[in-house]
Amino acid sequence: MPEAPTPRLADDKGRQVSYLRLSVTDRCNLRCLYCDNQMSHRLTHHDVLRYEELLDLMGLAQGLGIGKVRLTGGEPFARRDFMDFLERARARFPDLSLRLTTNGTLLAPFAQRLAAAGVDRVNISLDTLDAANFARVTGQDLYPQVRQGIEACLAAGMRVKINAVAMRGVNDAELPGFLALARELPVDIRFIEFMPMGGAEWHARQVWKAEDILAEAKGLAGLTPLPRDADDAGPAQMFAIEGGKGRLGLITPLSNHFCASCNRLRITSGGVLRTCLFSDRVYRLRPALRHPGLGLPAVERILRLALRKKPVGADLLALRQAGQGVSATSMSSIGG
Template structure:
C-alpha cells in the first residue's frame, strides 16, 4: 500500500496515453508556440502495461486512461482489450472528448468498460468551436446517443468559464434530469503557461451552485459514491440525475487526495499543481533495472507528495500555479 508523509493512501493512477488531441481547448492547450512530445518519448503500450502491473501490485485499484485525447492514439482500443484481459478486476475508467468514440462504443461496452467521463463545456455549436478550436459538437452528441443506445454509462464534465458558458447551467441540469446522468462542473484551474487562465474567466464553485439552484432543487447526496472522486454531488429534485462541483481552487480536497499522475512520456507527478516530476521512462527502458527499481522511484516520489493548496496560496493572482499544460499532464 502506498502512503505519503501526510497519511494519505494513494490507490488511484491517472495515466496519459498521448499528449495529442484533435481539439485545442483554450484552458488545456497553450494558445501559442505549442509543440507535441517527440514520438520516441511516448511510452509504448508494453511499457504502460508493465507500469500498470507494478502499480496494481503496490495497491492501486483504479486507473484512469486519459490524454490529450486517448482515442487519437493508434491502436488504443486493442490496447484497452489487453488491459482488460490482464487486469480483469481493475476499476478502469476513460476520459475523452468523445468526438472519436462513436464507432467504438459497442466494443467498449463488450470489453467491460464501466464508464466514460466525457468532457463537454457547451451545447451550442458556435461556442463549442470557440472553446475547443474545432467544429466537433455533432460527433460528440452522436457518441452520447450511442452510449445510451448500447448501455455504456457516462458522466459529463464541464469546465465552468465565467463569461462563456455560465448561461448554460440550466441546460446541463435539464440534460442530467432527462437522461439520468451525472454532470460535474469543474472550476477553471490555473494550470499551464499560455492558457487563458485569469480571474475574469474563473467562476468559483459557490457561485456555480448558486446558479444551479436557480434551476433546480438540489439536495446533497449523502450516499457518497466511493468512485465520485473529489466531486460534491447533489440530487436534482426527486429525479435520477445528479449535478456536482469540483472545487479544486476555492475549496481544495488536498487532504484526501489519493492519486498520482503519469504523463504520456513517462514522468510521474504526485500533485496536479506541482511541476515536480520523477522520470520513469528511462528506468522502464533500462535493461539493467527491474520492477523493484520502478517501485523505489514511485515510493520515493510519494513520500514527497505535497499539499497542493499551499502551492495555490503562493501563486500570483493571474499566474498559473504550474507551467506544464493540462494536455501534457493528462486531463
Template sequence: MILTDKIGRTVNYLRLSVTDRCNLRCMYCVTKDFKFIPHPEILRYEEMLRLVDLAASMNISKLRLTGGEPFARRGFMGFISSVMSSHPELDLRITTNGTLIEPLVPELKKIGVSRLNISLDTLDRKTFAEVTGRDHLNDVLAAISACLSAGIRIKINAVAMKGINDKELGSFIDFAREHPIDIRFIEFMPMGDDTKSDSRFWSADDILEQGRQLTNLIPVKRTAENRGPARMYTIENGKGRLGLISPVSSHFCSTCNRLRITSDGKLRTCLFSDRTYRLRNILRNPKLGDDTLRRVIAAATRDKPLGYHLLEQRSGSEGVCVTQMSAIGG
C-alpha cells in the same frame, strides 16, 4: 506494498496518459506555444502495461486512461483490452472528448468498458467551436446517445468558465434531468503560462447558488461509492445529477489519493506541481528492473505535496505550474 505519503494519505488511484495528441485545441488545455512531445519519447504500450502491472502490485485499485485524446492514438482499443484482460480487478475508467467514439461503442461494450467520462464544456455549437477550435458538438452528442443506449455510464466534465458557459447552467441541468448522467462542473484551474484564470473563474459556490434558483438540488450523501472530489446533487424530477468540483475555492488536498503518469513517462504526484520523476529511462534500461521502479514510485509518493500550498504561493494571475494540461493528462 501500500503507497502512503508523509502526512498519511494512501494512494490507490493512477491516471495514465497514453498520448498528448488531441484532435481539439481547447482554450484552457493547449497554450499558444505548445509543442507535441516527439513520438520516440512517448511510452510504448508495452511499457505502459508494465507500469499498470506495477501499480496493481502497489495497491492501486482505480486506473484512469487519459490523453490528450486517448482514442486519437493508434492501437488504443487493443491496449484497453490488454489492460482489462490482465487486470480485471482494476476499476478502469477512460476520459475522452467523445468526438471519435460513436463507431467504437459496440466494441467498447464487448470488451467490458462500463464507464466513460466525456469532456464537454458547452451544449451550444458555436460556443463549442470557440472553446475547442473545432465544430464537433454533434459528434459528441451522438457518442453520448450511443453509450447510453449500450448501457455505458456517462459522466460529463465541464470546465466552469465565466463569460464562456456560465449562461448555460440551465441547459446542462435540463440535459441531466432528461438523461441518466452526471454533469460535473470543475472550477477553472490556473495551469500553464497564459491561463487568464482570474477573469474566467466561476466558483463552485456561485454555480450552486445559480443552480438552486433554477431547480431543487438535493445533496447526495457521501458513501464508499461516492467518495471522489465532486459534491453531488440530485435534480428534482431528473434522471441525472449535478456535481461540483472545487480544486481552487475549496480544495480537497487532504484526501487526494492519486498519482499521474504522463505519456512520456513522467510521474507527477500533484497536478499543481511541476516536479516530476522520470520513469521512462528506468523502463528502457535493461539493467534496471521493477524493484527500481517501485522504489522511485514509493519515494515520490512519500513526498507528495499539498497542492493548495502551491496555489497560495503563486503571484497574481500566473499559472500555478508551467506545464500545460494537455501534456499532463488532466
C-alpha cells in the same frame, strides 16, 4: 513462510494511493482554450511509452494496491490502436477498475467495445451545449460527434459523466441547458472550477465559483445533496435533481480544496510521474523502465521516494501570484 505482502503506496502525510491517471498520448484533435494545446513541442514516437510499457506500469500499480486506473490523453482515441490496447489491458487485469476520459469526438464507434471490455464509466469533457460556442472553445466544429458519443455510451449501458470547466464569459449562461440535459439523460453533469494551469494567462474573474453555480442551480431545480462516494464521484459534491434522471456535481479545487484526501498519482504518456497536479516537480520513470538492469523494481523505488515529497496542492495555490499559473505544464501534457 509465505511472502509478506508488498506495502501499499502512501505519502508522508498518510494519504494512501489507490488511483492512477495514466496518459496514453499528448496529442489531441481539439485545441481547447484552457488546455494550452497549441504547443509547438510534441513527444516523438520514441519518447511515448509503448503500449507494453503502459501495461507493465498498470501491473505494477495493481500490485501496489491501486485499484482504479483512468486512461487519459490528450485524446486517447487519437493514438492508433488505442481500443486494442484497452482490450489487452482488460484481459490482463480482469479485476482492475478501468475508466476513460475523452473529449468524445471519436467515441461513438467504440462504445459497444468499451462496454464489452468492462469500461463501465466514461468521463466526457464538454464545456458547452452550443455548437457555435463549442467551435470557439475547442477550435473544431465537432459538437454533434460528442453528442453521438454520449448517446452511444448510454445505449451501451455505461455510466457517463460530463465534465465542464466552469468559466465566466464562456459557459456561465448555460446552466439551465446543462440541468435540462441532466433531467433528460442519466448523466452526471460536473462543473470544475477553472484552475490556473498551463502557464497561460489566468484571471480570477474568469472563475465561475462552485458556490455561485449552486446558488443559481437551486433557483432552477430542486436539489438534494448526496453523500460523497469516493469510489464513484471522487472529489465532486453531488446533488440529485428533482424529476431528473441525472445528477449535478461540483468540483472545487480552488474554493474548497480536497488535498487532505488526495489518493492519486499521474503518469504522463512520456513516462513522467507527477504526484500533484499543481506542482511541476516531476520524476522521470521512462529511463528506469527501459533500462535492462533496472525496470519495474526501480520504478517502484522512484514512486515510493517521490511520495515522500508529495506536496499539498492548496499550499502551492496559496503561493501563486495574482494572474499567474500554478503549473507551467499544459493539461494536455499532464493528462488532466
